[in-house]
Amino acid sequence: MNLAELYKKQISLSEWFADIDHNATESFREEDNWKRQRMEELADIIPFPFDKPTSFQVTEVVEMKEAFNIYFKAHKNELCALRLIPKKEGLPKLRMRGMTVSDVVSDWLPEQEINPEDYQADFVPHPSDHIWSTIFISNAHGTIGEVIAGSHNQLTQGFHDEGKPIVFRYDYVTDEINTNPATPEVHEHIKEIVSFLRIDGAEKRKEIEEKFHVSFSNGYLPGYFETVKSTDHGTWFIDWNRVLGDLYKDFWPEPFTHATAEHLTGTVGSPGSATGTARIIHPDAISSAQFEEGDILLCLMTSPDYVPLMKHAGAVITQEGGILSHAAIVSREMKLPCVVGVKDIFEHVKDGDSIEVDATSGIVRKR
Numbered sequence: 001m002n003l004a005e006l007y008k009k010q011i012s013l014s015e016w017f018a019d020i021d022h023n024a025t026e027s028f029r030e031e032d033n034w035k036r037q038r039m040e041e042l043a044d045i046i047p048f049p050f051d052k053p054t055s056f057q058v059t060e061v062v063e064m065k066e067a068f069n070i071y072f073k074a075h076k077n078e079l080c081a082l083r084l085i086p087k088k089e090g091l092p093k094l095r096m097r098g099m100t101v102s103d104v105v106s107d108w109l110p111e112q113e114i115n116p117e118d119y120q121a122d123f124v125p126h127p128s129d130h131i132w133s134t135i136f137i138s139n140a141h142g143t144i145g146e147v148i149a150g151s152h153n154q155l156t157q158g159f160h161d162e163g164k165p166i167v168f169r170y171d172y173v174t175d176e177i178n179t180n181p182a183t184p185e186v187h188e189h190i191k192e193i194v195s196f197l198r199i200d201g202a203e204k205r206k207e208i209e210e211k212f213h214v215s216f217s218n219g220y221l222p223g224y225f226e227t228v229k230s231t232d233h234g235t236w237f238i239d240w241n242r243v244l245g246d247l248y249k250d251f252w253p254e255p256f257t258h259a260t261a262e263h264l265t266g267t268v269g270s271p272g273s274a275t276g277t278a279r280i281i282h283p284d285a286i287s288s289a290q291f292e293e294g295d296i297l298l299c300l301m302t303s304p305d306y307v308p309l310m311k312h313a314g315a316v317i318t319q320e321g322g323i324l325s326h327a328a329i330v331s332r333e334m335k336l337p338c339v340v341g342v343k344d345i346f347e348h349v350k351d352g353d354s355i356e357v358d359a360t361s362g363i364v365r366k367r
Contacts, residue, residue, distance in 0.1 A: 080100070275355070
């Protein structure tokens with residue numbers, strides 16, 4: 001399977017939400033568009049390292065206004081990530097990562113065919129490496145998510161081309177960290193990240209609660225988070241999303257199911273159970289797929305093209321993916337049982353097999 005081609009089909013989670021007609025689409029889009037402004041405001045209150053952007057109006061960029069020209073001369077040969085944030089409702093957010101500032105301005109930006117007056121441009125330094133990346137939820141129970149040695153898009157998109165993710169849980173009550181597989185070297189990194197979420201002072205917690213409309217449990221900041229650790233910049237938070245955090249305020253699945261001779265296992269993407277006929281649908285066969293109501297969708301990893309089939313599926317099983325990959329989140333919001341990261345699923349299950357999916361325990365059985 002060509003992962004590069006699958007990556008090209010991936011869209012932002014905001015666009016996923018729009019595709020499934022989620023009632024939180026607009027609030028999620030607003031939350032996502034202005035996340036760095038929100039993290040900057042948080043960093044004014046507590047120590048909170050994040051990938052602070054240098055922001056310009058796109059008109060300043062295309063017209064090479066003085067302020068941008070100063071930035072351009074100093075950084076034109078450096079790699080960057082660029083987010084074009086719409087200032088009008090209904091416009092798409094556009095993103096680019098890994099090009100030099102000069103190439104962005106001369107090549108990528110003109111290809112977008114946008115009205116410069118409608119967008120803000122956020123330039124963010126691009127790390128030369130990714131030591132660790134994480135994606136996780138912080139709620140009343142603790143933190144639960146995944147860490148990988150490599151770039152964070154592997155966790156969000158679910159394609160793991162640099163190794164496999166490590167699932168972790170940090171219990172706020174017991175102060176214990178568990179990982180699957182057991183990986184002691186990950187523990188210190190998780191402790192570092194969680195330390196930034198611990199707010200001990202009552203006055204600080206009250207200020208944050210009032211400003212950001214969140215509620216603390218056990219003294220830890222709630223929400224959905226993504227982080228990266230690099231040689232260049234150390235640990236950075238690259239996302240804090242309160243909308244997704246609220247949707248997952250009770251999220252605390254058991255991620256440590258072990259395979260046996262009787263069944264296959266993966267990670268719980270969305271709880272529930274289903275039985276039905278396995279339908280293996282490859283990306284190039286979606287439009288012509290023979291798919292009946294209640295069939296179990298099996299694929300390497302979901303992409304937006306699969307949404308019409310997901311709306312009729314009894315459950316979803318993917319070989320790739322993780323606990324908070326877009327496929328898992330979208331399945332959960334569709335209330336569709338989903339097990340992700342089922343190793344070698346295509347070697348054990350064939351198209352047309354009758355299977356049972358226990359997505360509460362992360363188990364797949366042939367009937």
